[in-house]
Amino acid sequence: MEVWIKKAAYLDMRAENARYTDTETGGVWLGQVCGGHWLITHNLSPGPKALHEPGRFAYDHEYVLTQAEQITASQQPVSVIGYWHSHTSGRDIPSPGDASLDEQFAALTTNGALCGIVTNRGGFCLTLYQAKLPLRYKKINFIIMED
Numbered sequence: 131m132e133v134w135i136k137k138a139a140y141l142d143m144r145a146e147n148a149r150y151t152d153t154e155t156g157g158v159w160l161g162q163v164c165g166g167h168w169l170i171t172h173n174l175s176p177g178p179k180a181l182h183e184p185g186r187f188a189y190d191h192e193y194v195l196t197q198a199e200q201i202t203a204s205q206q207p208v209s210v211i212g213y214w215h216s217h218t219s220g221r222d223i224p225s226p227g228d229a230s231l232d233e234q235f236a237a238l239t240t241n242g243a244l245c246g247i248v249t250n251r252g253g254f255c256l257t258l259y260q261a262k263l264p265l266r267y268k269k270i271n272f273i274i275m276e277d
């Protein structure tokens with residue numbers, strides 16, 4: 131599968147990432163699976179109570195869920211299809227902590243979890259993985275769509 135990212139969602143990610151240069155941040159993707167690829171239509175902020183630390187990040191689950199419910203209720207068949215976070219370590223592979231979340235999310239989907247890791251060595255760099263059970267990661271390509 132390939133991933134298509136709407137430009138507005140991609141720019142939202144970059145802006146969120148630029149706000150946190152010394153600590154980690156992230157976001158949640160809304161979108162849909164169509165024609166054998168993922169289409170990311172929205173990037174949700176991690177929320178005002180998200181945890182941002184060097185080497186550690188956690189979503190504000192209540193905020194993200196509320197936001198996701200509002201958008202998905204009015205824009206079906208859009209749903210939560212994945213998420214991303216940055217790594218201050220510069221490593222573009224999922225950590226053991228990431229694997230635990232990815233495993234839980236992958237269990238809820240037929241296509242697995244769509245997980246992004248952003249590193250900032252030499253500029254913004256997004257690496258995308260499809261996580262499927264039993265947990266294994268496959269790097270996947272993405273393209274940015276002009277809106």
Ligand SMILES: [Zn+2]
Binds near residue numbers: 215216217224225228
């Ligand atoms: Zn991580």
